[in-house]
Amino acid sequence: MTTPAAPRKSLRRLGSLLQFSFGLVWSAARAPFVGLVALQIVSAVALAGQVLAVQLTLSVILDAKAREQGLLPFVFPVVLLALLTALTAVAGSLQASLGRYVGESVAQSMWGQILEMATGVGLRRFESTDFYDRLERMRSNALSRPFQVTNGVLAVIGATAASIGVGITIVALNPLLLPLLLIGGVPMLLTSRRESRLEFRFNVEQTQRIRLRTYIALLLTARDEAKEVRAFGLQRFLTHRFSRMYDTYRSDLARHVRRRSTLNVLGNLGAALVLALTLLALMWLIAVGQIGIAGAGAAIVAIRLLASQIQSLTGGVQTIFESGLFLDDVHEFVTGEQDEQSRGPVRDVPEFASLDLDDVRFTYPGRPEPALDGVDIHLEAGEVVALVGENGSGKTTLAKIMAGLYPPDSGTVEWNGTDVSAFDQSRLRSQIAVIFQDFVRYAFTAEENIGLGRADEPVDIEKIRAAAREAGADDFLAALPDGYRTPLSRLFDGGHEISGGQWQRVAIARAYYRQAPLVILDEPSSALDPRSEHDLFTSLRATLQGRTALFVSHRFSTVRSADRIYVLDAGKVVEHGTHDELMARQGLYAELFSLQADAYLRS
Incomplete structure (x- = not known):
């Protein structure tokens, strides 16, 4: 019952894939693409013409009366064959040049989609290893696979056109030879589909391993990492790990190549067997006198050309199918992320008056404990508010949520009393300036x-x-x-x-x-000396000129003059108030402030 549905599904998928690929190539390089199609047709006509030119040449050679006339009878067929051969070569050269240009045009277009998706997707997606794996596959495949599909279609078009032309000449010689040659493509079609599935599965399985290997190579070659690699003597350790991972990859690759090669050999042996049967049939036709010597010579050329075109046809189908598997992955990823970005209404952002967080909770993907657990914070226009706490208390995560970079898992973030999800997020972020510690x-x-x-x-x-x-x-x-x-x-x-x-x-x-009316400074003074840090914070209010600032720090001495100080501990706001109020409370803030002050005094 399900058998008829599978071909229909494959055809629908193929149609969608071809539409996507052709649309991309058409928009990226319309004129060169039309030129490629025209060159394919020219090549097909030239190939069919070569068979006729060979037959004419052989007929002249075998005609005794023509030979008695000297070179004159040979001029036309020889010149025709030479011109058609040159035309085929020139068309092939132009196809290579145009193909290179179209390929770069498609790559540029795909880069645009990749960069738009990667820069527009929510920051939280970058916390997922699955996202990185799919992004890596997209970088690896999205740039070349659409044009590979189109190249496959062009190969199918060209091979089909050439096969029709050459096939007509073969039918004219003897109709029996054509079905035998067409059957020769079946083994290649069957094995190539299996090869393509193996290739896709291998790439998916290797994605994360390749990412890790690339990362280690970056550590060994990057400028910023070079000093620490040398200071800790990490060269041998990292190089050994890189080599070990590459050895594992090569071992997996060897196994994969053996399986693909086995399928390829089986497919080619099947095609060769059919070709041998076709040639034997030709010999039999010659032996019984149904094909003359000139026709036989032309038939041999035609059979070889048609066999080659059938291989091109099956190769084009394989390219379409194999690249299609990768493009399905790319297309699903891009459209899925675009759908994610396009959700929600779009509203203009009003002039900043207040920012409120109410019972905000947030947990990073793959982590059991929350980074923020029920946080309440209030900022008003013109205020300088400080956020303090020990390392790992959730300060930077909270800063990212207030900057509109992470949506909370629950709770609300309100701009002027309106949930920020109601606003256009890019416009919202344009009203906020952020300085991260990294x-x-x-x-x-x-x-x-x-x-x-x-x-x-x-x-x-x-x-x-x-x-x-x-x-x-x-x-x-x-x-x-x-x-x-x-x-x-x-x-x-x-x-x-x-x-x-x-x-x-x-x-x-x-x-x-x-x-921007709201400035978030996340540990902005970590690389400054104490005097510079003190000058930065004491001049902050005058510098902002009425703008609002959230100053995130783990150095308690720098935030004493803030209008309000929030103290974070294990993802929760445990205290808030002015410096004097918090010191009088003798809670966590007072404890940490005293510890830091004592450390400076002892030093």
Whole structure:
């Protein structure tokens, strides 16, 4: 009962796959693609013409009267054969060049989809290993597989056209030969489908292992990791682990290749057997006088060409099927993530007045304990609010939720009393400037590093310098060899390195340049010396000029002047109030503040 449904399902899948691939290629490189199709047809006609030219040439050779006339009778068939051979070669060369261009065009188009998906997907997805595995497969397959499918279709079109042309000539010679040759493609079709499934399964199984191996290679070759690898003498350990993983991969690959090769050999042996039977049938037809010598010569050429075209046809079908398995995975992933991003209404974000978290809970995927457990926090416009706690208390997670980067598992985050899920998330995030403790050090110029705070707007160098002055970065940036035009990395020509503390000031300047009404500073002073840290916080209120700030820190001495201090412990707000109120309460804040103060005094 289910047998008829399977072919229909396969045909529907194939139709969807072809539509996706053709649509992508058509939008990426329409004119070159049309050229490729035209070249396929030209090649098919030229191949069929070569068979006729061979027959004409052999007829002249065997015609005694023609031979008596010298070279003249040979000119037309020989020139025709030469021209058709040249035309086939030129068409093949042009196809290779156009194919390369179309391939790059498709790759660019797919990169656009990958980058749009990867930058638009919710940050929480990056906590899932399954997401990383599928993202890796997408990076590996999405760039080439759509064009491979299209190449497979072009091969099928070209092989079909050529097969029809050559097949007509074979039928003209003797109809018995054609069905034998067509049967020769069946073994290859049967084995190629099995090969494709094996290839897809092997790639899925190896995805995470390849990611780990690539990561170890990065540790051994990356610039930032180089110092620690050498300081701890990790070269031998990491190299040995890399080699061991590669050995395991090669062992798995050898097993996989043996299975594919076995199937391929069986398919080709089946095709060769049918070809041998066809040639034997040709010999029999010659022996009984049904085909002349000239016809026999042409038939041999035609049989060889048609066998080659049938192999191209089955190869194209295999390419379509194999790439289709990967593209199904890619297409499902991209559309699934796009659906995830497109959910929810879109509303403009009103001017900031307050931000409230009510009973917010959040747990990272794969972890049993919650990172946040029933958190309540209130911020009002113009306030400087501090969030303190020991390492692992949930401060950074809370900062990400307040920045709109993580949705809470439960509870609400309200902007001016409205749940933030009601707003367009990109517009909401444009109203918030965030400095993370692990901020990115972009290998761009100083001007670009700060200008990224408002990347969608034209660069305003005066405002960039003003933000740098507010963050205490203007003096050392202006003193660079090319001033603000100096790249802040030696990765590129003319680059210059700056210290960790200076980088932190550049990151702070980037946040100030954003001119957002809400600024979240997550451990923004971890690389600053105590004096610089104190100056940063004491000047924060004046620098913000009425904007709201959430200052996250584990150094209690820097947040004394905050309007309100929230104390986190194990994902919960255990205390909140001013510094004096919390010290008078003699709770966790007072305990930790005293411990840190005593440590400074003893040192």
